[in-house]
Amino acid sequence: MKTHQQIDRVARDLDPEVHQANFMGAKLKSERRYAALERDYPDSDKLRQVAGQIKQHTLEHLDQYLEQAEAAFQKNGVKVHFATDDAAVNATVLRIMNETGSQRMVKSKSMVTEEIHLLDYLERHGKEVVETDLGEFILQIDGDHPSHIVTPIVHKNRRGIAESFERKGLGDYNDDPETITRRARAYLRQKYLDADVGLTGANFVSAESGRIVLVTNEGNARFCMAANRVHIAVVGIEKLVPTDRDLGLFINLIGRSGTGQQLTVYNQFIGGPRVEGQPHGPEEMHVVFVDNRRTEVLASDCREILRCIRCGACLNVCPIYRQSGGHAYRSVYPGPVGAVLSPLLAGNRFPELADLPKASSLCGACNEVCPVDIPIPDLLLRLRDKAKREGAKDAMKGTPNLGMWATLCSQPAMWKTALSMGHTMNYIPTEMIPNPSAKAWQAARKLPKFQGGEFRKWFKNRK
Amino acid sequence: MSDREQIFSAIRAALAPLPEKTARPEWDDSLIVCTASGQFESLPAQFADKLCAASGKFFDSIEALAQFLKEQGGTFGYCDPALAGHFQGWDGIRVETDFDENKINEYSFGITRASAAIAESGTLVLKDCVTSARLAALAPWIHIAVLHQSDIVATIGEAIQGFGDDPSVIFATGPSKTADVEGILIEGVHGPGVQIALVLPE
Numbered sequence: 001m002k003t004h005q006q007i008d009r010v011a012r013d014l015d016p017e018v019h020q021a022n023f024m025g026a027k028l029k030s031e032r033r034y035a036a037l038e039r040d041y042p043d044s045d046k047l048r049q050v051a052g053q054i055k056q057h058t059l060e061h062l063d064q065y066l067e068q069a070e071a072a073f074q075k076n077g078v079k080v081h082f083a084t085d086d087a088a089v090n091a092t093v094l095r096i097m098n099e100t101g102s103q104r105m106v107k108s109k110s111m112v113t114e115e116i117h118l119l120d121y122l123e124r125h126g127k128e129v130v131e132t133d134l135g136e137f138i139l140q141i142d143g144d145h146p147s148h149i150v151t152p153i154v155h156k157n158r159r160g161i162a163e164s165f166e167r168k169g170l171g172d173y174n175d176d177p178e179t180i181t182r183r184a185r186a187y188l189r190q191k192y193l194d195a196d197v198g199l200t201g202a203n204f205v206s207a208e209s210g211r212i213v214l215v216t217n218e219g220n221a222r223f224c225m226a227a228n229r230v231h232i233a234v235v236g237i238e239k240l241v242p243t244d245r246d247l248g249l250f251i252n253l254i255g256r257s258g259t260g261q262q263l264t265v266y267n268q269f270i271g272g273p274r275v276e277g278q279p280h281g282p283e284e285m286h287v288v289f290v291d292n293r294r295t296e297v298l299a300s301d302c303r304e305i306l307r308c309i310r311c312g313a314c315l316n317v318c319p320i321y322r323q324s325g326g327h328a329y330r331s332v333y334p335g336p337v338g339a340v341l342s343p344l345l346a347g348n349r350f351p352e353l354a355d356l357p358k359a360s361s362l363c364g365a366c367n368e369v370c371p372v373d374i375p376i377p378d379l380l381l382r383l384r385d386k387a388k389r390e391g392a393k394d395a396m397k398g399t400p401n402l403g404m405w406a407t408l409c410s411q412p413a414m415w416k417t418a419l420s421m422g423h424t425m426n427y428i429p430t431e432m433i434p435n436p437s438a439k440a441w442q443a444a445r446k447l448p449k450f451q452g453g454e455f456r457k458w459f460k461n462r463k
Numbered sequence: 464m465s466d467r468e469q470i471f472s473a474i475r476a477a478l479a480p481l482p483e484k485t486a487r488p489e490w491d492d493s494l495i496v497c498t499a500s501g502q503f504e505s506l507p508a509q510f511a512d513k514l515c516a517a518s519g520k521f522f523d524s525i526e527a528l529a530q531f532l533k534e535q536g537g538t539f540g541y542c543d544p545a546l547a548g549h550f551q552g553w554d555g556i557r558v559e560t561d562f563d564e565n566k567i568n569e570y571s572f573g574i575t576r577a578s579a580a581i582a583e584s585g586t587l588v589l590k591d592c593v594t595s596a597r598l599a600a601l602a603p604w605i606h607i608a609v610l611h612q613s614d615i616v617a618t619i620g621e622a623i624q625g626f627g628d629d630p631s632v633i634f635a636t637g638p639s640k641t642a643d644v645e646g647i648l649i650e651g652v653h654g655p656g657v658q659i660a661l662v663l664p665e
Contacts, residue, residue, distance in 0.1 A: 025646055040497040047495065053488040060484040063474045076630060082467040134652055135643040151643060158645055177644040181652055188653065189602070193564065209626070219601065219639040219654025225631070226597045227564070237470065242487065248620045251634075252495045262497060262517075263584050263619070263636045266654070272630035279562065280597035281631065291470045299477035 004397040007320070007359045010328035018155050022147070022325040025154040026316040032260025033313055033369065040262065051249055052373030055307035058207075058240050059298065065207040065240045066289070072210025073287055076272035081288045086116035089290050093118060093199070093232060094125055096286050100230045102127075102196035106188075108214070108221040109133040110201030111149060111310055112236050112290055114332045115345065118199075129199075130191045132220040134184050141168045147326030147334065150258045150312035155325055188220075198224030198282065202235040203309065204250050208243040211271035212287065215254055215264045222266060231273070231282035237289050238306040244269075250309065253371040258311040297344045302379045305340045307372040314366035314376060320359050329356060336366035340379045343387075354392035357383035401437055422450045492620050497583050506582040506615045507662055513585030517637035518650060519658040528607065528661055529553050532572060535657070537605055540572035543595035546609055549663075550574065562596040573599035577608035580615045580660060581622045584636055587660055588622050591631035606655040608635070611663055 011019075037044035058065050070080050081096075083089040089112075097105070105122065107129055113119065119140070122129050131140040135152040139145060142164050146152030153161070162175035170183045200221050202212035212233050214221040225231045241250060247269070255261040274281030297306055315321045315335030326334030331342035331353060339360060343353040357380040360366075366376040387395035408414055426449055431442050464472075478484075503509035511521040522528040532538075533555060542550050542558040550558055558574070559566075575595050579588040587608045594600050600608070616622050619634075626632050639654030650656050 021645070028646060040499045042498060050488050050490045050494065053485060056485040057487045060478060060481060063471055063478065066471070066474070076628075082465070082470050084466045084469050088466055132653065133643075134641050138643070151646075153643055154646075161644060177647045178649050180644055181641060181649045185651070185653060189568070192653075193567065211626075217640050217642075218652035220652070222597075222601050222633065223653050226601055237474075244623050244626060245620065248623050249490070249495050252497075252619065259642075261636075263586060263634065265517075265636050265638070265640055267634040267636075269626060269632040269634075270630065271628075274597070275591045275630060278591050278594070278597065281591065285630075289470070291466075291473065295470060295473035295477055298474060303477075 005355055005358060006330070006394070007324050007328045007355070011324040014325060014328075017157065018325060019323070021157060022154055023322045025148075025151060026318075026322045029151075029259060029312070029316040030369070033257055033316070036256040036260040036262065040256070047249065047253055048371050048373045051253055051371055052307060054241060054246055054249070055309075055372050056304065058242060059238065059303060059306050062237065062240070062298065065242060066237060069205055069207040069210060069240055070289075072208065073271070074210075076210045078210065078272050078285045078287055081286060082291075083288055084291045086292060089116050089234060089288060089292070090118055090121040092288050093234065094122060094127070096230070096232055097122070097127060097197055100196065100284070102230055104128045104191075104195045105197040105199055106130050106132050106192050106195040106224050106228065107199045108201070108216065108224045109136050109152070110199070110234055111332060112201055112234055112292070113199070114146065115292055116290070118234070130188065130195075132188050132191070132224060133216070134181065134218060137184055137188065138164060141165075145327070148312060148315060149310050149333065149335075149337075155327065188223075192223045193227045195224075195228045197230045197232060198228045199232045199234065200224055202233050202239050203254065204241055204247055205235060205239045206242075206244045206247055207240050209271055211244065211269045213247055213251065214268040214270065215251065215266070217259070217261075217265045219266055221268060225270065225282050226280050229283050231270075231285045232288065233270070233286070234288045234290060237291060237294055238308075254309055254311050257313040257369070257371040293345050293347055296347070297341075300344065301382055302340060302344055304374050305337065305344065305376075305379055307374050308337050308341070309372055310337075311371055313369040313371065317365045317369050319361060319363065319365075324359070329359070331356075336360065336376045336380075337374075340376060340383060343383055351387075351390065351392035351394065354383070354387035354390070354395035355397070357381075357387065358395060416456070419453050419456070422453045425450045492618070495620060496618050500583055503582075506617060507612050509582040510580050510585060510615050510660070510662070513582065514637070514660055515585070517585045518640075519585060519637045519660060522659060522661045523663070525549055525661070528659070529556060532556055532605070535571075535605065537571040540570050540574065540603060540605070541596070541599045542574040543576055543599070543609075545595065546574055546576065549609075562599050564598065567598065567602050570599070570603040572605035572607060573601075573603040574607045574609060575600045577610040577660070578614065579622055579625060580610055580662070581619055581634070582615055582617050584619060586619070586622070586634045586636040587658070588625075589633040589635060590629040592629050597631075601654050604651065604655060605657040605659060607659045607661055609661045609663065611665055613665060615662070
């Protein structure tokens with residue numbers, strides 16, 4: 001099959017086993033999501049709409065809420081940092097580690113740290129960093145990258161994981177998922193106890209109280225703030241919501257949308273170092289607010305994408321993602337959200353990813369399942385338009401040149417004249433027209449006989 | 464210009480051209496309450512049902528709990544000193560009231576207090592000022608959270624209202640779990656593989 005788009009080629013050449021793992025994982029999560037929301041609420045759409053409005057409102061008043069959050073964190077004894085780009089975030093984290101005499105870090109899952117390649121940076125500067133989410137840990141020992149926002153190793157099977165564990169010296173080959181999990185538990189247990197720093201992301205931030213919310217099933221984020229002295233949270237500035245009360249809505253939505261759970265096992269609301277008398281937990285907490293082009297997205301006509309709470313529901317439901325898998329998107333964020341967000345976050349590398357917004361049939365399923373009601377198909381169209389206007393080459397492959405057609409459609413007089421001459425089309429061999437687009441169109445289709453042109457006459461003479 | 468100033472000025476520049484801004488929506492507390500709970504005679508009964516649905520275990524008798532621990536081979540654990548009075552004189556089960564990090568892999572259970580529980584979701588609420596040792600509620604295979612019947616609230620919204628100024632509030636709904644490997648559910652990843660609520664009368 002002839003394919004123009006990179007993503008089509010990846011889907012075509014994908015290992016059938018990987019395709020099956022991606023497809024079944026996505027389908028199962030979609031079904032669970034739907035079942036949980038339908039079971040628990042008479043009108044679950046209402047929750048999505050309210051959540052979308054809260055996030056949109058927060059984004060449109062982001063300066064106020066960010067200032068409020070900063071003050072609330074400081075009142076809680078949290079040190080607040082701001083970082084404009086990847087280099088600034090990495091340098092800030094390294095500086096905190098050096099100033100606190102820290103060498104070893106345990107890290108829970110955070111997509112923003114994938115954006116900025118924090119792990120590589122810290123390792124280059126002589127620090128030990130261990131990913132603690134089971135999936136991320138396996139990716140780390142394989143030198144691989146996540147293919148899904150919530151289930152990062154959905155593209156891997158147990159045999160590959162067992163081989164990686166054997167190579168890493170975590171015991172003889174054993175591909176029983178329970179054994180794999182127990183071995184990771186034992187290995188990471190010691191890493192937690194030895195660590196100086198625990199680094200987390202944040203799923204939400206309450207501006208009112210200066211609390212981050214961490215949502216995990218495994219409990220690794222709890223362990224990243226138990227035995228260690230320092231806690232660093234790296235947080236995108238779009239994670240804010242106004243109040244603690246809003247958090248109730250969002251934790252109800254994220255568990256059901258992501259994995260079909262009423263609540264994710266652990267929802268942690270963290271607003272500062274440990275209390276006096278508590279023997280465990282960090283003595284200091286740092287929050288690093290990250291821009292990394294989010295303000296550029298905020299200034300664009302695609303700012304709605306910043307509502308995203310990274311639940312992965314749009315990936316699971318997307319017919320393109322189900323065929324291509326996450327790595328086909330060549331960026332940190334795959335699926336429909338990634339097709340919007342990744343080109344926007346790429347800055348002047350936009351043309352390299354400008355084909356991603358075309359990886360959609362515009363079926364609208366991503367919008368229907370989105371817990372914050374992001375109009376993803378509209379945003380994809382805006383980005384296709386941007387790619388066209390900026391002449392991004394990859395985005396235009398296979399796209400016919402519609403310049404003449406566009407001129408015709410935008411001039412009423414010309415359009416009318418063309419219609420009155422429409423019948424001549426029936427007498428000329430259209431397949432001979434030396435226009436590549438017209439030729440391509442007709443290669444697989446037959447132009448129907450022109451039968452129009454009578455309506456205007458009829459309408460004009462109508463009494 | 465500092466990074467902070469750059470970010471704030473970029474945000475303000477991005478928002479200035481907006482002709483109108485989205486208002487904060489009004490919503491009622493009932494919007495997010497799960498309506499699939501069924502009918503229960505009391506909050507403890509609802510909590511017990513939902514906790515079990517989340518693969519947790521509910522006990523309202525210390526004797527039954529002791530029996531369960533023995534069946535699980537849980538003969539040595541940690542106990543919050545304030546609760547130790549309840550758990551003394553157990554035949555064949557030993558508890559320590561000082562958490563020793565060197566014995567982290569020897570404790571088969573940890574007993575700490577929960578500050579509340581949520582009936583609609585079967586969730587335990589662990590607060591830093593109430594949990595005697597973070598690691599004791601996290602590291603042992605079995606975690607036993609002790610609370611009183613009157614600590615159970617109906618909804619997630621009510622539990623959030625009770626946060627106060629505690630810097631670490633944890634909602635724990637069932638045991639630690641993962642489905643990272645081929646989507647197969649495994650309980651007990653980093654945290655407890657068995658999550659127990661012991662609900663005592665006043």
